[in-house]
Amino acid sequence: MPEVRTPLTGWHMAHGAKMAPFAGWLMPIQYEGIVLEHEHTRRRAGVFDICHMGEFLIGGPDADAALGRAVSHNLATLKPGGCRYGFLLNREGGVLDDCIVYRFGPGNFMIVVNAACAAGDFATLRERLPSSVSLTDVSAGTAKIDLQGPESLSVLERVIGQNFHDLPYFSFRRTSFCDGPLLVSRTGYTGELGYELYLPPEAAESLWTALQSDDRVKPAGLGARDTLRLEAGLPLYGHELDEMHTPAEAGFAALLTSGADYVGKAGAVNVRERLIALRLEGRRAARNGDVLALPDGVAVGRVTSGSFAPSLGCAVALAFVDAAHAGAEDFVLRAARNDLAAKRTSLPFYAEGTARVKLSCGSAVTAG
Amino acid sequence: MSNTPPDLLYSKTHEWVRPEGEEAVIGITFFAQEALGDVTYVEMPREGDALTAGGEFGSVESVKAASELVSPVSGTVVAANAELETAPETLNSSPYNEGWIVRVRLSAKPDGLMDAAAYEAHCAAEKH
Known part of the structure; x- marks a missing residue:
C-alpha cells in the first residue's frame, strides 16, 4: 500500500528531502543533514512537518468524567487553555499510547495521539466513552507544524502578527491564520522553547512557507526530531513506551495524579523494570534492542533508543533494566560489533534546553 | 557526474x-556517504593490520545507520587517517x-574493480 502523503510532501520532495515511510506516512527524514538540522534547532529555530499525528475531538456533557476514566491525565486540574501529557493504558496498566489532552472548555477536549497508534486509540476510546460523548477523528482535516528552538517565539510573533509571550508552557490559544483557524500550543518534542501549530491542511503550505521565509528558520526532518527528543530525555512510543511497560517503569509515576478511576490505574504504578539513562564513553552508539549487561557479563536489560548525541559529542542511550539492578552505575551495552561501556546518568541528557523558559510579556528571549 | 573522480577504482560495496x-x-564514495548521512564514527584498522580483498576492515556509523567497510584490495595498512x-x-x-x-601497501594488484563509468552505472542500478 502506498504511504499517505501530508499536505507538505510535495514541498519536501521539491526541496531535496530524503523521504522514508514512517507509521504508514511518507515523511521527510532530513533535508541538509540530521546534525545540521539538530544544531540549528538548538541554536535558532527548526520547523517540522508533523501532519502524520492523529487528532480527535471529544465532547458532551459527560465528557469530563468519561474521558477522565479513559486516560491517565488528571483532568480535574486542567483548565481551559491548558494541555497535559499522559497515557492511554490497557487494563494491566501497560501503555497503549502517550498523548496530549487539550481542554477547550467544560466537556470539550482535543486529544493528540501518535500516528502509528491512532486507529487503535480511536477504537479504544470509542469503547470506553459512553454514547452520550462524541468522539470525532479530525486527523484528515488537521495539519500540524512544529516550530521549535530559542528563536521560535520571535519568529511566530512576526509571522502571525501577535504577542505570544503570555502563553505559558503547556498552554494553548486558538487564533487565526489566513482567515482560517489556527491553534498555537506551547509544547514540543525537542527540549527547546517551541510551538505546535494546528490548522486546516489547505493552509499548511502557506504557514510552512511563511515560517521558512524567516532567515532564522530551517526545515528539520524526523531524523533531527529523534536526536533532539532523545537528548531531551523524551520517550518515543514503541521504544520507551509500550504495552509491556507501565508509566511508572518509564519514569512517569509523578504524572499519575488523577483521582479518577481510569482504566489501568491499579497496574500503572507496578515496576518490574526501570528506564535508565546511559552515557557512553565514545561516539559509537548502541541501538534499539541491544542487550544491556552488568560489567560481569550478566544480562539485565535492553536498549530502547540509542544514538550519537550531536549536542553532547558522545553517544547516549535509554534502556529498560531489571528493577533490582536499576541502582547500578556501570553497564556494558552489547552493540552489533562491540561491547560499549556506559555509565548511568540522569535525564535530560542535554540540560541547557529552553523549553521551560519563563517569558515576561514583551521581553526578548535570551535563552539558549 | 562530478561526484565520481575518473582517476579512481571502485568496488560494488562503494569503496574507492x-x-x-x-x-x-582507500575511502568510501560520495554515494556511500550520502546514503549513510552524517557520519558520527569510523572504526579503522591499525598500522600493520593485514587487509584481504573482499574482507571487512572496519565500519562507519551515522546517526541513523551503521555499515561495514569492505576492503577493495589486499595488503598491509601503512597509515590510518x-x-x-x-x-x-x-x-x-x-x-x-x-x-x-587507510593507506595500504599492496600485496597483490587490485583486481575486479570498476572504473568511474562502470561504478556510476552500478549506483544508478542500485537506486532502483
Whole structure:
C-alpha cells in the first residue's frame, strides 16, 4: 500500500528531502543533514512537518468524567487553555499510547495521539466513552507544524502578527491564520522553547512557507526530531513506551495524579523494570534492542533508543533494566560489533534546553 | 557526474581505491556517504593490520545507520587517517580527499574493480 502523503510532501520532495515511510506516512527524514538540522534547532529555530499525528475531538456533557476514566491525565486540574501529557493504558496498566489532552472548555477536549497508534486509540476510546460523548477523528482535516528552538517565539510573533509571550508552557490559544483557524500550543518534542501549530491542511503550505521565509528558520526532518527528543530525555512510543511497560517503569509515576478511576490505574504504578539513562564513553552508539549487561557479563536489560548525541559529542542511550539492578552505575551495552561501556546518568541528557523558559510579556528571549 | 573522480577504482560495496605505485589509498564514495548521512564514527584498522580483498576492515556509523567497510584490495595498512577519530564528518564533506580512511601497501594488484563509468552505472542500478 502506498504511504499517505501530508499536505507538505510535495514541498519536501521539491526541496531535496530524503523521504522514508514512517507509521504508514511518507515523511521527510532530513533535508541538509540530521546534525545540521539538530544544531540549528538548538541554536535558532527548526520547523517540522508533523501532519502524520492523529487528532480527535471529544465532547458532551459527560465528557469530563468519561474521558477522565479513559486516560491517565488528571483532568480535574486542567483548565481551559491548558494541555497535559499522559497515557492511554490497557487494563494491566501497560501503555497503549502517550498523548496530549487539550481542554477547550467544560466537556470539550482535543486529544493528540501518535500516528502509528491512532486507529487503535480511536477504537479504544470509542469503547470506553459512553454514547452520550462524541468522539470525532479530525486527523484528515488537521495539519500540524512544529516550530521549535530559542528563536521560535520571535519568529511566530512576526509571522502571525501577535504577542505570544503570555502563553505559558503547556498552554494553548486558538487564533487565526489566513482567515482560517489556527491553534498555537506551547509544547514540543525537542527540549527547546517551541510551538505546535494546528490548522486546516489547505493552509499548511502557506504557514510552512511563511515560517521558512524567516532567515532564522530551517526545515528539520524526523531524523533531527529523534536526536533532539532523545537528548531531551523524551520517550518515543514503541521504544520507551509500550504495552509491556507501565508509566511508572518509564519514569512517569509523578504524572499519575488523577483521582479518577481510569482504566489501568491499579497496574500503572507496578515496576518490574526501570528506564535508565546511559552515557557512553565514545561516539559509537548502541541501538534499539541491544542487550544491556552488568560489567560481569550478566544480562539485565535492553536498549530502547540509542544514538550519537550531536549536542553532547558522545553517544547516549535509554534502556529498560531489571528493577533490582536499576541502582547500578556501570553497564556494558552489547552493540552489533562491540561491547560499549556506559555509565548511568540522569535525564535530560542535554540540560541547557529552553523549553521551560519563563517569558515576561514583551521581553526578548535570551535563552539558549 | 562530478561526484565520481575518473582517476579512481571502485568496488560494488562503494569503496574507492587510488593506486599510488606499490601503495593504495582507500575511502568510501560520495554515494556511500550520502546514503549513510552524517557520519558520527569510523572504526579503522591499525598500522600493520593485514587487509584481504573482499574482507571487512572496519565500519562507519551515522546517526541513523551503521555499515561495514569492505576492503577493495589486499595488503598491509601503512597509515590510518587519525583525523577521522575526532572529525568523522570529514567523510561527508570530503569523501575523496581529506576523508581518506587507510593507506595500504599492496600485496597483490587490485583486481575486479570498476572504473568511474562502470561504478556510476552500478549506483544508478542500485537506486532502483
